[in-house]
Amino acid sequence: MTDDAEAAAEPVEDVEAFRARARSWIADNLEPVSSDELNSFALKRVPEAEELAAVEQARALQRKLFDGGFAGICFPPEYGGQGLTAEHQRAFNVELAGHEWPDKLSVPTMSPCAAVLLEFASAEQKQRHIPAILKGEEIWMQLLSEPSGGSDVAGAQMTAVHDGDEWVLNGSKIWTTGAWWSDWGLCLTRTNWDVPKHRGLTVFILPLHQPGVELQRIEMLNGSREFCQEFLSDVRVPDSDRIGNVDEGWTVGVRWMFHERMQFNSPYVTFPDGVAGRAGAVDVVAVARAAGRLGDPRARELVGEYRMLEIAVRQLQARLGDGIATGKMSDQAAAVGRLFTGLSNVRRASIAFEVAGSAGGVWSDDNGAASELGIQYLMRHAATIGGGTTEMAANVIAERVLGMPRERTVDRDVAFRDVPRGPMK
Amino acid sequence: MLLEPTSDQEFFRLNTDKFLADRMPISEVRRLRYDPAGFESSYWTQGANLGWTSLLVDEDRGGGSISGQGLIDLTLVAYEFGHHAAPGPLLDTNVVAAALATAGGEAHGEVLARILSGESVVAWCFAEPPPRHGLGDVGLRIERAGGGLVIQGTKRPVSSAEQASHFLVTGMGGEGEDAGMTQVLVPARAAGVSLEPLHSVDLTRRFWEVTFQDVRLPATALVGEPGQAGEQVERQLQLAVVILSAESVGAMQAAFDMTVEWSFDRYSFGRPLASYQALKHRFANMKAWLETGHAIADRAALAVGDGEPAAAEMASAAKAFIGQYGTDLVQDCVQMHGGIGLTYDHDLHLFLRRVTLDRTLFGTPTDHQLRLADIAERDRATA
Numbered sequence: 001m002t003d004d005a006e007a008a009a010e011p012v013e014d015v016e017a018f019r020a021r022a023r024s025w026i027a028d029n030l031e032p033v034s035s036d037e038l039n040s041f042a043l044k045r046v047p048e049a050e051e052l053a054a055v056e057q058a059r060a061l062q063r064k065l066f067d068g069g070f071a072g073i074c075f076p077p078e079y080g081g082q083g084l085t086a087e088h089q090r091a092f093n094v095e096l097a098g099h100e101w102p103d104k105l106s107v108p109t110m111s112p113c114a115a116v117l118l119e120f121a122s123a124e125q126k127q128r129h130i131p132a133i134l135k136g137e138e139i140w141m142q143l144l145s146e147p148s149g150g151s152d153v154a155g156a157q158m159t160a161v162h163d164g165d166e167w168v169l170n171g172s173k174i175w176t177t178g179a180w181w182s183d184w185g186l187c188l189t190r191t192n193w194d195v196p197k198h199r200g201l202t203v204f205i206l207p208l209h210q211p212g213v214e215l216q217r218i219e220m221l222n223g224s225r226e227f228c229q230e231f232l233s234d235v236r237v238p239d240s241d242r243i244g245n246v247d248e249g250w251t252v253g254v255r256w257m258f259h260e261r262m263q264f265n266s267p268y269v270t271f272p273d274g275v276a277g278r279a280g281a282v283d284v285v286a287v288a289r290a291a292g293r294l295g296d297p298r299a300r301e302l303v304g305e306y307r308m309l310e311i312a313v314r315q316l317q318a319r320l321g322d323g324i325a326t327g328k329m330s331d332q333a334a335a336v337g338r339l340f341t342g343l344s345n346v347r348r349a350s351i352a353f354e355v356a357g358s359a360g361g362v363w364s365d366d367n368g369a370a371s372e373l374g375i376q377y378l379m380r381h382a383a384t385i386g387g388g389t390t391e392m393a394a395n396v397i398a399e400r401v402l403g404m405p406r407e408r409t410v411d412r413d414v415a416f417r418d419v420p421r422g423p424m425k
Numbered sequence: 426m427l428l429e430p431t432s433d434q435e436f437f438r439l440n441t442d443k444f445l446a447d448r449m450p451i452s453e454v455r456r457l458r459y460d461p462a463g464f465e466s467s468y469w470t471q472g473a474n475l476g477w478t479s480l481l482v483d484e485d486r487g488g489g490s491i492s493g494q495g496l497i498d499l500t501l502v503a504y505e506f507g508h509h510a511a512p513g514p515l516l517d518t519n520v521v522a523a524a525l526a527t528a529g530g531e532a533h534g535e536v537l538a539r540i541l542s543g544e545s546v547v548a549w550c551f552a553e554p555p556p557r558h559g560l561g562d563v564g565l566r567i568e569r570a571g572g573g574l575v576i577q578g579t580k581r582p583v584s585s586a587e588q589a590s591h592f593l594v595t596g597m598g599g600e601g602e603d604a605g606m607t608q609v610l611v612p613a614r615a616a617g618v619s620l621e622p623l624h625s626v627d628l629t630r631r632f633w634e635v636t637f638q639d640v641r642l643p644a645t646a647l648v649g650e651p652g653q654a655g656e657q658v659e660r661q662l663q664l665a666v667v668i669l670s671a672e673s674v675g676a677m678q679a680a681f682d683m684t685v686e687w688s689f690d691r692y693s694f695g696r697p698l699a700s701y702q703a704l705k706h707r708f709a710n711m712k713a714w715l716e717t718g719h720a721i722a723d724r725a726a727l728a729v730g731d732g733e734p735a736a737a738e739m740a741s742a743a744k745a746f747i748g749q750y751g752t753d754l755v756q757d758c759v760q761m762h763g764g765i766g767l768t769y770d771h772d773l774h775l776f777l778r779r780v781t782l783d784r785t786l787f788g789t790p791t792d793h794q795l796r797l798a799d800i801a802e803r804d805r806a807t808a
Contacts, residue, residue, distance in 0.1 A: 285798075285805045294802070297795070304745065304794025307801050311724075311742040312717050319720035323428055333716075340713035397712050398705030402685055405700040 012084055019091040025068050030061070030099040046224075055139070055181045058104035062136030065102065065270065071134040072110075074267040075118070079130035086267035086325050096272040103271070104178065105139060111266035112259035113140035113186045118268075120203070120244045120252050129184070129205075141208060142260070143173040143187035143230065148421075150175070150385075151392045153188070153257065154197050154250055155411070155419070158232065160189035160204065167191075167204065167242070169235040175386070179228035180215055182208055186256070192247050193417040200416055201249030203256075205241045212236075222375045260387060261334035265321040274314075281310070282352040282376070286369035291357045299355050306351045309344040316340055335396035342390040345383035353377035426504045426674065426719055427497065437491045438501040440475055445509040451772050454510050454629060462588050463629035464512040466546075473543025477502050477515060481523035481664070486534075487541050488526065496664065496730035500671035500722065507675025507783075510775035512629035514546050514585040516668045516786075520661050521547040521593045524608070528649040528657045533610050536591055545590040549661065550580035550611075550635055551787070560792040561662070565596035565637065567607045567651065574598075574609060574647070576617075576640040582786070586620050586633035589613045594637065595661075599652020606654040609646045616640065627782045628775065663729045663740045665787045670722040670743040673751045673783045674715075680776040681715050684708075684758040704761065711757055714750040721746050738800045745793035748784040755780050 013021075046054075065071040066080070073089045075081020082088070114133050117126055132138040149155050158171030169189060179185070185208050192200030208215070212235040218227040244252045264271055284306040285294070293299035320337045323329030352373045353360040359370040360377065384390040398404045411419040430438065448468060457463055473479070480495040480502075482488025491498040499519060506515055522540045525533045539545035550565075557564050565578025578596060586592070591610050598607030611618065617640035623632040649657055685708065688699040698704050725743035728736040755777045759766035766773050784790065 283805070285801050300798040301791055301794050303801060304741075304797035307738075307797040308742045308745045308794060311739065312721050312746045315720035315724045316713075316717040319428060319716065319723070326429060328428055335709075336713050336716050339709060340717055343710070343713070391706065394706040394709035395702070397709035398699075398702075402699075402705075402708055402712060404688070404705050404708070405697065407702060 013088070015085075015087050015091050018084065018088050019095060022070060022092045022095045025070065026095050026099055029064060029068060030096075030101070032098055033100050052181060055104050055178075057100075058102040059136035059139070061100060062102035062105045062134070066135045071270075072130070072268070073270065075114070075130060075134060079118075079126050080134045081130070086321075089267045089270070090273075093271055094273045096270065097274050099272060101270065101272055102136065104181075105133070105136060106269050106271050107263055107266075108142050108177070108260070109133060109138075109140040110268045110270070111262055112256050113142060113184075115259040115262075115266060115268050116186060116203075116252060116256050117205075117243070119255055125205075125241075125243070138184050139178075139182040141176045141179045141182040141185045142256070143176060143185040143206075144256070144260075145173065145175045147172055147174050147229070151389055153253060154201065155416075156188045156190050156201060158187065158189045159193075160191050160202060160237070162191070162239075162246075163236075165239050166236045167202075167239065169204070169206070169232045169237055172229060172231050174218075174227075174229040176228045176230060177226050179208055179230060180217055184208060185230075186243070188249055188253055188256075190416065191249075194415045195247070196413055197411055197416045197419065198250040200247055201253060202246050203243040203249045203252045204237045205243060206235065206237050210235065220379070222379050257388070258331045258334060261338050261393075262324075263387070265317055265324075265334070265337065267325070282306075282348070282373065283369060284348075284352055284355055287352055287355050287373065290368040290370035291355060291359055293355060293357060302351045302355050306348055306355075309348055313341050313344050330401065332396055332400035335393040336401065338388060339390050339393040339397060342384035342393070346380050349376055349380040349383070426501065426671075426678075427723055428719075430501070431492055433491050434498060434501060437476065437498060438505060441472075441477070441502050441505045442508070444471070444475055445505055445511050449509055449511050451510070451775065454512065454775060457512055458628045460629075461631075462585070463631045464514075466588075469513055469546065470543035472513060473541065477513075478518050478522060478543060479541050481519050482526040482537070482541060486526045487538055488522070494727075494730050496667060497723075497726050500667060500726045503668045503671035504675035504678075507672035507677075507776075507779055508679045510628075510676065510679070510772075510779055514548065514588070515672075516665055517548045517584050517589075518546060519668065520549050520664050521591075523664060524549075524593055524648060524657060524661055525610070528608070528654070529610070532645055533648065536610060539590070546585050546588045547591045547593065548583050548586050548589040548635075549665070550583050550592045550594045551658075551662075552581060554579055554581050554634065560788040560796065561658070563595055563597055563606065565594065567594070567596040567598035567609055569598075569600075569644075569651070570641065573644055574642045576609065576611065576637040576642065579634060579636045581634035582623055582625070582632035583635045584630065584632055586613070586635050587622075587631070592618075592635065593648065595654070595658050599650075603650075603652040605652040606658050607651045608648040608654045608657065609642060610648055611637070611640060611642060611646065615642065625782060627778045630782060659737065662787060663736055666740040666744045666793075667722070667726045667729050669783045669786060670718075670725055670740075670747045673747045673780045674718045674722045676776040676779040676783075677715050677718055677747075677751050677754050680755045680758045680773060680780075681711055683773060683776075684711075684761050687762060698761065707757060707761070711754050714754050718747050718751060718754075738797065741788075741793040741796040741800070744788055745790040745797065747780075748790035748793070751780040752777075752784050 072081030073084050077083040148157055160167040160169050187204045189202055191202040212233050214231040216229045217225040219225050284303050288294045288299045317337050320333050356370040356373040359367045360374045363371040399406050479488040480490050480499040518540050525537045568575050594609050594611050596607055617638045619636045621634040625632050689697050691698045721743045725739040728739035765771050
C-alpha cells in the first residue's frame with residue numbers, strides 16, 4: 001500500500017464491525033447474481049449493445065458503492081476513498097460474494113492504473129482522477145504492450161517528443177481490453193532513444209477518445225472483439241499529464257507491472273470472493289452431466305482434478321497476498337501466482353474439453369454445458385499469455401525470487417536506437 | 426507451513442526442529458535402515474515430552490495445544506518430520522489419541538494416558554488388502570457375540586504394528602438399521618491377532634499386515650457405538666490427510682532447498698546450473714508447486730481443525746495436490762542432480778521416499794480426486 005494509505009490509517013474501524021456494516025449495505029443495495037452470470041472474464045463473444053449496457057451498469061454500480069461509502073476501501077480519504085486496510089477490502093469481497101459488482105472498473109482501472117496513480121501522480125493529478133474513478137466516471141486502460149513485443153515492455157517504441165508545454169506522441173499500443181468503451185489510458189512512451197532502454201522511458205496519461213487516436217478492435221480466434229489496438233498520430237499531451245519524471249518511466253513501470261501481477265490480489269480491487277481464478281471457469285460437473293459422463297470414473301477423476309486445481313490456485317493466491325502484504329515475501333512473489341494460475345488454467349481448459357468428450361469438437365445447440373468447450377480449448381493459452389507470459393513470470397521467479405543469475409542481454413548498456421531489431425514489415 | 430505463526434508456535438516448531446537435528450541427523454536416519462522398529466522408544470518418549478502426542482487431546486484429558494488450534498500446531502511437527510525425514514508413529518498416535526479422547530468416552534483413559542506420555546505406541550487399522558482398494562472400503566467385521574465382540578478380517582498397511590500396544594480397528598458392525606462403521610480398541614497381543622511384515626519405500630517406516638481371526642473382546646473395547654462411527658472415521662481420515670500433507674510439504678521444502686543450492690554450486694560448461702534458462706524455468710515451476718503445497722496444506726489444517734463444512738473438500742484437495750505435485754517436485758529435483766540424485770549416498774532419496782510413501786497412504790491422488798468429484802456433485806445438487 002502507499003504511504004498515503006498508511007498515513008490515513010489512523011484508528012480505523014474494526015474489521016468485524018465493518019464487515020457487518022458491509023453485509024447489511026450489500027443486502028439492501030446490490031442484487032444477487034447466480035454464479036453462471038459471473039463469467040465476464042471469459043473471453044467470449046458479446047453483442048456490442050449488450051457490452052455497452054454492461055459498461056453503463058458497471059459505472060452505476062461503482063457510483064452506488066461510492067455513495068454508500070464502500071468505494072476505494074484502501075484509497076486515501078482525501079481522494080474519495082475509505083482509508084481502510086487490505087483486511088477490510090478482503091472482508092468486503094467475502095460479503096460481496098454472490099452479488100452484482102462493477103466488474104468493468106476492477107482490473108485494470110483500480111489496479112494497475114489507479115494504483116500507479118496513487119504511487120506516482122502529483123496531488124493535483126490524483127485529485128483530478130482518483131475521485132472520478134471511484135465514482136465510476138472514468139474507466140482506465142493500460143497502454144503498455146506494443147505490436148513490436150509483448151514481454152519486452154521496456155523496449156517500448158511509442159515515441160513522445162517534447163514541444164513547448166506539450167508532448168507529441170506517435171506509435172501503437174496493443175492488447176488493450178475494452179479500450180473502445182474506456183475513457184483514459186496510462187501510457188508508457190520512449191522519450192530518449194540515445195540512452196539504454198530502461199533510462200529513456202516516460203509515462204503519460206491521456207483520454208482515449210480524441211483526434212489522432214485511431215482505435216481498432218481485434219477479432220480473436222473465438223470471435224471475441226474485446227482487445228483493441230491503438231494507433232497514435234501526433235497526439236498532443238500536456239506536460240501536466242506526465243506521471244513521474246522525464247526518462248524515469250521505468251521506475252513507474254516496475255511498480256506498474258507489480259500492480260498488474262497483483263490483479264485480484266490487489267487491496268485496491270473490489271470483487272466478490274471466489275470470482276478471481278474463475279477466468280474461464282467452467283462448471284465441470286455440469287459438463288460431465290451434459291456429456292452423459294457423470295458416471296464414468298475416468299470423467300469423475302478429471303472433475304476431481306479440476307476442483308483440486310481451482311482450490312489450489314485460490315489458496316496459493318491467498319497465501320501470496322498475505323505474504324506480500326505482511327512483508328514476509330517480496331513483491332516479486334506475485335510472479336509465483338501468475339505462473340501457477342496460468343499453468344493450471346491451461347490444464348483446466350484441457351480437462352473441461354476432455355470431459356466434454358466428442359462434444360468438445362462438434363456440438364449442437366442442445367448440448368448445454370458441454371457446448372463450446374472446444375472453443376475455450378482453442379483459447380487455452382490466453383491464460384499463459386495475457387497479463388505477461390508465464391515464461392516471463394518464470395524468469396522473475398528464478399532471478400528475483402530464487403536469486404539465480406540473470407539471462408544475458410544485449411540491450412542493457414547500449415543506446416536504445418542501437419539495439420538490434422527484427423526487419424520492419 | 427504457516428506464514429504467520431504465533432511466537433509460541435514458532436518456539437514450539439524450532440524446539441522440534443532442533444531436537445530432530447540433534448537426535449535424528451541424517452546419519453542416524455541412515456543407521457535406522459537396519460533397525461527392526463525404525464525408531465527407538467527413548468526417542469519417542471523424548472518427542473512426547475516435547476508435545477508431539479498431546480496436541481489433539483483436550484487439557485482435561487491430559488493433552489494440550491500450543492495455540493488453542495491443536496491440529497495446526499501438530500502440522501508444525503509434521504512439517505519438521507518431513508523436513509528431517511524423521512521416523513516415528515506421529516500420524517497414528519495422534520489420530521488414535523484424538524479418537525479415544527473424543528469418541529472413546531472414559532473407557533480407554535489408561536491407554537490414552539500412555540499414548541500421551543510416549544510410553545505406548547498405537548496404530549490405526551483402516552485400509553484393507555485388495556480387492557478393497559477404494560479409500561474407506563472396509564470389510565472387516567466387528568460382531569456382537571454373547572456379551573462381547575468378535576472381530577474377523579485383515580488390515581494393511583498398518584504402521585509400527587510390531588511396536589504397538591493397541592490397535593484402533595475400523596470395521597463394519599451393528600445390526601439392521603444401525604449397521605455401519607464400528608471401531609474397537611484391540612490389545613495388540615490379543616489371541617487371534619497375527620502380524621505379517623510388509624515392504625515399504627521408506628527407510629524407517631515399517632508396515633505390517635494385521636489379521637484378526639476370531640478375536641474376542643469384551644464390549645468395553647468399543648470406541649463409540651456400534652454402527653455409528655462413520656463421522657468419527659471420516660474425521661480420523663481428515664486428520665491423517667492433514668498430517669501427511671504437512672509432512673510432505675516439509676520434505677518438498679527440504680528437497681527443493683537442497684536442489685537450489687546444488688544448482689548454484691554445480692558448474693557445467695563453465696556456468697552454474699542456475700544460469701541455464703531451461704533449468705531456471707523448471708525451478709520456477711517447482712517453486713510454484715511448493716508454495717501451493719504450503720498454501721493448501723495450511724488451508725486444509727485450518728478447515729479440518731475448525732470442523733468447517735469445507736473440511737473434507739480442503740483435505741482431499743490438499744492430499745490430491747500434494748500427492749501429485751509433491752512427488753513430481755522431488756523427482757524433478759532428482760533430474761536436476763543427475764546421476765548422483767539416484768545414489769544411496771546422496772540425501773535426496775530420503776525425501777523422495779517420504780513424499781512417495783505419503784502419496785500412497787490414506788488415499789492416492791486419484792482416490793481424493795474422486796472424493797472431490799463426489800463433493801462437487803453433491804454441492805451442486807444442494808445448491
